[in-house]
Amino acid sequence: MIADPRARVRLAQLHLYVDVHRHDRYVAPVLAIITALLLSHWVPTPWALGWLVLELLIIAHYLWVYRRFKRADPPPSEERRWANRIALAHGAHMLAWSSLVVWAWQPGDFGNLMFVMLVHVGLISLTVSMSNAHLRLLWLDMTFPVLALIAPPLLEPSAFHLGLSLLGIGFCALMVLVGRQINAATTEAIELRQRNEQLIQELHSQATRDALTGLINRRYLLETGARLLQQRHRSGEPLALLIIDLDHFKRINDQHGHLGGDEVLVAVVGTCAQHVRAGDCFGRLGGEEFALVLPDTQLAQARDLAERLRSATAALAIPLPGVTIRPTISVGLAMATDDDTTLSDLLRRADAAMYEAKAGGRNRVVCVDPAGGFRADPVPA
Known part of the structure; x- marks a missing residue:
């Protein structure tokens, strides 16, 4: 499911x-x-120390929440x-600092008043500069x-104190406007970055995917298969290759048109893809011919998978105007050997096995052994 673009933006804002x-x-x-040390000038030292311990615990907690969020990497x-x-978590931090006006403010003490207001001017300025990414x-x-x-x-009625409050209100209003403006610019940058990422993904998909079937295309299939073959040579793990060809496809095109x-092609590919593992490489070679590279797969496992693909395809009933098509496939199977220096060597042997399946009546799986001989599954009933 594709996430709502607005939800993706909000998640990116939360990450920022x-x-x-x-x-x-x-x-x-x-x-x-530093603040606790200054507070001890006006309040008993145990009070200042208690506030400091509580604030340090709050800081540790919200930083822990941040780490949990980054590790979870949640969806939008x-x-x-x-x-x-x-x-x-962070609101507790802001409340702890703002609580100074309740227990640390000393009415009539101008120095204390300036200290409290300075703390909160700094809090507001830092908040606007650090929290603007996420408006809520x-x-x-x-x-x-x-x-x-x-x-x-x-709380100290006088023209001077009223003026201080009005100054604070004006300062806060200005900071709110600044915060909104920064948020708008940040949001625009996030949206632009996400659109660029989506465009890059689309371009990559166009460069590597077959437009009709959604499988990887021939070029990317050969590149990936060659890389998997090289990994097989280094690790010694078995690697199998299936060549899958749709039987009598030209007849289907001639009788029912290319549409x-x-x-039929899309239905067959969709059925086969249900049996493919996440680490396998399934792509379209061209026309009605496909290849499936199976890393870390023994011969018996590859034969079993090939037979499941064959039987699943044979069970299809695809309705077309005026007729129901029951497609079949022929599958050639080859296991990689140390003599396969390139993917072409392995493809050549698997392709020969596939043509042997065609010659033997189609709708079957044929395996080529290292000596060059062929072994076919029994003809399906």
């Missing part, structure tokens, strides 16, 4: 948010220690769940420090 905030592991503990459908989890988390992160910035002066032939 986390990547930026992971720098907190270097700076946040130091800032907490889980973005909201992870965003909520991150919001709670930006608003959540700013809630506590904004309230803490504008509330204390209002009918295409339907």
Whole structure:
């Protein structure tokens, strides 16, 4: 299932948010220690020490959540769940800092007031610069420090303190506008990057995939097969090659047109692909001929797979206008040997086995042995 593009963008924004905030592991503990030392000037030392220990634990927890998120590498459908989890973890961090206005603010002490407001101006500035990637988390992160910035002066009614609150409100409004603008630019960059990645994938698919069947094309099949053969020579593991040819395909094209032939090809490929393992290499050589490279596969396993492909294809009933087509395939099987210096050597022997299957009546599997002889499965009933 293709993810909603908006969900993919939100997930990328969440990744960027986390990547930026992971720098907190270097700076946040130091800032907490400095702040605790300054707090001890106004509040009892145990209070400042208790706040420091709690804040360090909170920092360790949200950094742990970030690591879990990066390791999980969740799909776009889980973005909201992870965003909520991150919001709670980092929100505790913002709440701990904003709590200074409740227990550390000293009414009537101008120096303390400036300290508290300086802390929260810094919090808001850092939040805008670090949290702007994910707009919802930006608003959540700013809630506590904004309230803490504008509330204390209002609790000491005077023209000066009212002016401080108004200044704080204006500052916050400006930072919100800046944050939204940065988010818009970041979102545009993410969308552009994702469109480029999708375009690259499409171009790669066009360069490596057969347009009709969706299998890898001849060039990519030969490149991949050659690489697998070289790996076989290094590891010594067995490697098998199947050449699969659709029987009487020219007759199908002549009687039902190329569109009918295409339907038959797609149906046969779809059936065979259901039996192919993830590490196998299944591609179209051309026309109605296909190849299947089977790494780490013994002869008995390859013969069993070839027979399953043959029987599954023979069980098909493909409806075309006015007729039902029951296709069959002929399969040639060859095992790689040390004498196969190139993939062409292996292809040549598997191709000869396939033609032997054609000569023997079609709808069968023929294996070529290292000595050059052929062994055919019994003729199907």
